[in-house]
Amino acid sequence: MTEAWIPWIVVLIAAAVTYFSRGLGVLAGGRIDPSGPLFEWVSCVAYALLAGLVSRMILLPQGPLADAPLAVRLAGVAVALVAFYASGRNLLAGIGAGLVCLALLTILV
Amino acid sequence: MSAERPGGRLRTGLAGVREAFGAPGLILAASFLGFGSLVRESDLSVWVGLATTVLVWALPGQVVMVETYAVGASLLVVAAAVALTNARLLPMTVTLLPWLRRPGTPAWKLYLAGHFVAVTAWANSMRIVPTLPEHQRLVWFFSFAATLWLMSIAGTAVGFFLAGAVPQPVTLALVFLNPVYFLLLLIGDLTQRPRTVALVAGAVLGPVFHLIDPDWGLLLTGLVAGTVGFAAGRGRPGTAATARVEPADD
Structure with a gap:
């Protein structure tokens, strides 16, 4: 995938499949039950896919994050989790602490 | 919400814009910094990154798109992975749209509103829209969600250029932003x-x-x-009945 137009095809396909869900939701209006088993399955698949991606991005990163040692990445995650819970589940505190930890350890290690 | 007078569309719109600049909107904009950085570090152009945020505007699906593309997956795999990640937008749209629809609302406005259904916009709209008078709801939603959308586009551009301008450890931290953000959202929602x-x-x-x-x-x-x-959840009475629609993960 080196040709310049391929990313544009990818974006257009991503946009189309994404709007498909939204458009279908508008079309369906209140006529379908969003708490039914099909949507519960869809939701589980989305959770699993995202969890799999997060786990892979941290453990087996592509690109620049691979330059940070695994121990540094895991320390960043641990600090983010501690800060998140210590601050009463404040997202900004958790993310900020994790990122600062990663950047500092990258400089030090 | 301030009390609205007849003809107060501008006032309603401004209330939506103001709401977008609250904490959820700022977190959203920050998370798109991470997306912009990821785009640059995946050797994609800023235009591809911006077009993704403009046209897709659902962060988990966008990150899935860039990551599957970056590992060289086929178009079919990219399409299926993005579609499954973003299929959660369907039930979200189904639950929000009845609050925006009034007799006589043109269909195109509703289909346009559909594009602005994403987790942050949806979660806050589900909280606020039902408290507004009917005639203000669509105007408020458009101004609120479109402001979040514009903030996301700006975040993408800033993240892209930051990743090239800051020292390498900071670039690493920016690329680290999305996995950490998703991780905290996912585990914060384990009920x-x-x-x-x-x-x-x-x-x-x-x-x-x-x-x-x-x-x-x-x-x-x-x-x-x-x-x-x-x-694992099948056959357990009450699971479906208590299932919440919102997946709080972007």
């Missing part, structure tokens, strides 16, 4: 057994399947771990 099982299974299978087959790994992780989680 139901099926989703908890899906999440743990996905976290374990994700790297394993990636090592076996980088092309299909992520998609198979979602399908296998998601189905395992779903099956």
